[in-house]
Amino acid sequence: MFRLWGKIVKSNTIITDQVFELNASDLNLEEKIDQGLESLCNHFDIQKPMLFDDNKSNFAQIAKTRFKDHHFIESIDFDYLEIEIIEDK
Secondary structure (H helix, E strand, O other), X not given: OEEEEEEEEEOOEEEEEEEEEEOOOOOOHHHHHHHHHHHHHHHHXXXXXXXXXXXHHHHXXXXXXXXXXXXOOOOOOOOEEEEXXXXXX
């Protein structure tokens, strides 16, 4: 099972968070992340941020990334959105 944890952070405090779960072995990791990000943004009622090369690099290295103001077209009222893949142990 693929799980993606999304957190809205402001002033070093998690304002809200949500875990997205997906059971679809036919999708690749990028497709799972895209679906998870879409679902989390809908839940948080925010626009979907742009995924840049630095985000992809962060995922490859540490399985999480942050989306700050420059990732969004409209201004945001929080410091960043962080998404992290949760591994099943």
